Amino acid sequence: MNEQAKKARDIITNYKGRPLRIMEVCGTHTHEIFRLGLRKLLPENVELISGPGCPVCVTPVGFIDEAIWLALEKGCIITTFGDLIRVPGTEMPLAGARAKGAQVRPVYSPLDAVEMARQNPDEQIVFLAVGFETTTPSACLAVETAKKEGLKNFSLLTANKTMPNAYNALEGSADAFLYPGHVNAIAGTEICEELKKRGVSGVVAGFTASELLTALAVILVNAEKGEPFFVNCYPRVVKAEGNPSARELVKRVMEPCDTEWRGLGVIPMSGMKLRDEFAEFDARKKFGMPKITGKPNPACRCGEVLQGKCKxxxxxxxxxxxxxxxxxxxxxxxxxxxxxxxxxxxxx
Structure with a gap:
């Protein structure tokens, strides 16, 4: 353990200030904090709670039902990141639809789905575009590529989301946010600075043991001062301006829209949809999809977990x-x- 990490650990273990609730917005942070055993270092008056930082987790049940409809009713080949295949829909997951004859294929990137469309001109290929600011640019690149090549058999089913308005919906749920380094690497830190002006505190954190210890220690030190704060604890990756090229790409292809988050309901202007000039790649429009509303299992408390209301x-x-x-x-x-x-x- 380096000297910075040792100093941060000492700050954490010796914290005697007011009780604090810190929300990990990033799912990767949640897993790394567990894996590294960092929760064991926290004093009793500091609680880590999980938030809506997993894109698969916040995707509503209705989206899975839409994908199943495209596969079973329209005969589309559904391409997706692997996790989504097992997420429960109202009646079944995509894995269950595959057992009924649906074509559901895991891919590593949206461009893999574009390649599948090239190689299978008689099949309709739909990519399930799920993710935050981090992965949305790759979906936009796939659409621009398909448009440039004149591919008529490729489209997206979008569930892309952005974090700024989600923070608004979560305001008051924690004393400080552990902001996601991956998202801020694309989006920059402007939203964090704006939240600070509104009294919302937080730090951008990296993913190594030293970076996470430092971020937690910075929160504790600043919390004792009693003033709203924001600190970028991941400066080697996160810059104030984010990634301008990626942001410009998304701006060309997509625009903000209202969207549903599991557990949080519909959050205004927190989603991304394809612009009208790319409507031919919008699976909902292309296949005349009816309104589909999913019904989550009433025994599941994922929605409350994502709001930090329960463990x-x-x-x-x-x-x-x-x-x-x-x-x-x-x-x-x-x-x-x-x-x-x-x-x-x-x-x-």
């Missing part, structure tokens, strides 16, 4: 009916899900 272990089905092998909710499926982290590491 995964507070859910009655956690670890019993709901396990990684047989997930009831999305938070148990994803590698970034809080329930999966609690299950894997026994809550500690």
């Amino acid at each position: 995964p272990s507070d859910c009655k089905v956690f670890g019993k009916v709901c396990t990684p092998e047989h997930p009831v909710g999305a938070c148990m499926v994803s590698d970034e899900g809080a329930c999966a982290a609690y299950y894997q590491y026994g809550g500690v």
Whole structure:
């Protein structure tokens, strides 16, 4: 352990200030904090709670139902990141639809789906575009590539989300945010500075043990001062301006829209949809999709976990009916899900 990490650890273990609730907005932070055993260092008056930082977890049930409709009713080949295949829909996950004959294929990037469209001109290829600011640029690049090549058999089913208005919805749920380094590497730090002006505190954190210890220590030191604060603790990656090229790409292809978040409901202007000039690549428009409203399993408390209102272990089905092998909710499926982290590491 380097000297900076040792100093940060001492600050954390010796903290005697007021009780604090710190929300990890990033699912990767949640898993790394567990994996590294950092929760064991926290004094009793400091609580880490999980937030809506897992893109698979915040994707609503209705989106899975839409994807299944495209596969079973329209015969589309659904391409997606692997985690989504096991996320429960109203009646079944995509894995269940595949058992009924649906074509559901995992890919590593949206450009893999574009390549599949090139190689299968008689098939309709739909990519499930799920993610925050980090992954949205790659979906936009895929659309621009398909348009440039004149591919008529490629489209997106979008569930892309942005974090700024989600922070507004979560305001008051924690004393400080542990902001996601990956998102801020693209989006920059402007929203964090704006939140500070409104009295919302937080730090941008990296993902190594030293970086996470430092970020937590910075929160504790600044919290004792009693004033709103923002500190970028990940300066080697996160710059104030973010990634201008990626942001410009998204701006060319997509525009903000209202969208539903699991547990948080519809948050105004927190989603991204394709602009009208790219409507031919919008799967909902292309296939005349009807309004589909999903119904989550009432036994699942993923929505409350994502708001920091309860811990995964507070859910009655956690670890019993709901396990990684047989997930009831999305938070148990994803590698970034809080329930999966609690299950894997026994809550500690």
